[in-house]
Amino acid sequence: MSARWNRIAGGLLMAATAVFMLAPLVVVVLVSFSPSPVFNLPEGQWSLRWYRAMLAKDGLADTVLLSAAVAAGATLAALVLGALCAIAIEQGRFRGREALLAFLVSPLMMPGLVIGVALLQAFRAVGLANVFWSLLIGHVVITLPYVTRTVHASLALFDTRLLEAAQTLGLSRPRALLQVMVPALAPAFLTSGLFAFLASMDNYPISIFLTDARSKTLPIEILHYLEESPDPTIAAISACLILLAAVVLFIAERLVGLRRLAQF
DSSP states (O other), X not given: OHHHHHHHHHHHHHHHHHHHHHHHHHHHHHHHTOOSSSSOOOSSOOOOHHHHHHHTOTTHHHHHHHHHHHHHHHHHHHHHHHHHHHHHHHHOOOTTHHHHHHHHTGGGTSOHHHHHHHHHHHHHHHTOOOHHHHHHHHHHHHHHHHHHHHHHHHHHHXXXXXXXXXXXXXXXXXXXXXXXXXXXXXXXXHHHHHXXXXXXXXXXXXXXXXXXXXXXXXXXXXXXXXXXXXXXXXHHHHHHHHHHHHHHHHHHHHHTOHHHHHTO
16 A cells, blocks of 8 residues: 555656646747737637747847757767767776766856856957857857767667677678667767757857857847847747757657667
């Protein structure tokens, strides 16, 4: 009886936690369908007014394209660099490997404003004034820890004897890596890539130091809308971002499965 009540209590606690975390997202989505010019829930009437207003926003398309390009570029660079770093740390034989791993994941533990100020000063010192390249390098810094940590954890569970067995059966070292290691690490690459892309799209504290008045990322543009003309258009943009995250998770579930994703 005690075990049964423990399971019920645990289930209720999990359900309450899920409701608490998802309720704000549901409210944002509902507000985006309200015909009211203020942030109200729809009362009997539903409207796409704010989605049409979102599409008519001047400069929003350029902002979304900039954010998507930076996020895609940073994710790709972080996947390559993070995988190489993880392999070097896991399979290398040198002193300070743990210290190097801690250094690579340190941006996750530091305030974003501190990293943003540091990057701004560094770019000024080297004369880098291009907004896109500044954002790209800055977002690689904040997305690299996701890839390095996830791939490193996956490599720690990988049995390297499988590579030796594949080579014994006639595969060359590169083919053994491609046919044995890469499929085994695919969930780690996908998981870290998803987190890196979404973290880059959603980043504000670092991007605010690296943009200018003509080139803004989407979170900064949303803050601008809040300051200049706060209306449910912001809720419509936020609902699209929520949909993006849901689509990404759905694709990941179809390709890998959420149970395997949760392992990383």
